Amino acid sequence: MAVPVVREFTLPDLGEGLTGAEVVRWMVEVGEVIAVDQPVVEVETAKAVVEVPCPYGGVVTARYGEVGQEVPVGAPLVTVAVAPAPGDAPAAEPAVERPLVGYGVAEARRAGRRRVLPGVTPASASAVPVASAVVVEPAAAPAPVAAPAVVAVISPLVRRIAREHGLDLAEVAGSGPDGLVTRRDVERAIGASAAPEPVAVPRGTDPDGELVPLRGLRRAVAEKLTRSHREIPAATCWVDADATELMALRAQVNQVPGPKVSVLALLARICLAGLERFPELNASVEGESVRRYRAVHLGFAAQGPRGLLVPVVRDARRLGTERLSEELARLTGAAREGTLAPAELTGGTFTLNNYGVFGVDGSTPLLNHPEAAMLGVGRIAPKPWVHQGELAVRQVTQLSFTFDHRVCDGGTAGGFLRFVADCVERPGTLLRVL
Secondary structure (H helix, E strand, O other): OOOOEEEEOOOOOOOOOEEEEEEEEEOOOOOEEEEEOOEEEEEEEOOEEEEEEEEEOEEOOOEOOOOOOOOEEEEEEEEEEOOOOOOOOOOOOOOOOOOOOOOOEEEEOOOOOOOOOOOOOOOOOOOOOOHHHHOOOOOOOOOOOOOOOOOOOOOOOHHHHHHHOOOOOOHHOOOOHHHHOOOOHHHHOOOOOOOOOOOOOOOOOOOOOOOOOOOOOOOHHHHHHHHHHHHHOOEEEEEEEEHHHHHHHHHHHHOOOOOOOHHHHHHHHHHHHHHOOOOOEEEEEEOOEEOOOOOOOEEEEEEEEEEEEOOOOOOOHOOOOOOHHHHHHHOOOOOOOOOOOOOHHHHOOOOEEEEHOOOOOOOOOOOOOOOEEEEEEEOOOOEEEEEEOOEEEEEEEEEEEHHHHEOHHHHHHHHHHHHHHHHHHHHHHHEEEE
């Protein structure tokens, strides 16, 4: 009988600039038979929660890292005893790891036969001697079994919430496309909207509260904002603008059959027009130089279950307004469901921050390092306004513009903000630059 070969699978690079990931949940046990590209562990990076598939098929002989522990990129995750193909030499060279298939979105699992070795527990973290303990048997003809029900769930966050509350996802009716089970469906099923019962504080606890470690996304956000505040000499200017005509234009555009155009999409279109006129703002500082980007990769602030995220619309200037609105809606939905891929959260060159969704008028945000500029938009609300020489109630918003003072001076920043405000007040002027 040929002796299986042990392959070591290490944590791959799951995104730009990521150095490690925290183990959220193990999806296999030591001694279990797995298929090629079967997800073996769910990890949380600084950008997303993803499932990591293993490129080897065989028997899991060891796994490394406890739940809550951070594993560096390149460190071992699991070792797998792989049965050599018929005719292979006993001392074959280790196979090169194949690229991962589809991490970040859980798809239909490959059917695999599970077998736990005698005397091997799931918590074991040491390698099992292959020659004596691991035997990969040829698969016998399986007895006909009923196919398991496939639950339409793509979000690891949704599965985790259901698992923590002991909810069977097969019993949840999905409200998304093609019956997709969303986070709202799960929360409705477990009664997440009910007020939690008060928790009694046990005696002897610290009256000053508890220390909550900064991990995953929160740590990445803390490090990035600290670096932005330390390195970038930022300044902010702002102006109030009458958005009545912009809201009327949106209503007129949405009378045409087809996908609806959001206010955020119109504001994004105005930003893109402004960057055409002031391209020096689509930039970042690198050492003693300023890098000006040709393409605009437009980031926008979106609140997700793990905190504030900045999804990025790639090459936004190439998209029409309707397509831009669809992409903004898609990324916003993915942020709320916790399904954004790491590549969708990196590479931005300019950020649009619509903090009006929180019901506030103004803000002076920190720049999204290393970007040089950010436009902020407050809530659009009815306010008294002098219009055509008379006092009237108009839809007014506050626009703020934060910029890296190393990249430009107040004249450029003020010119960009004034152009944006003029387009908000008279959106028909966009036709001159589109």
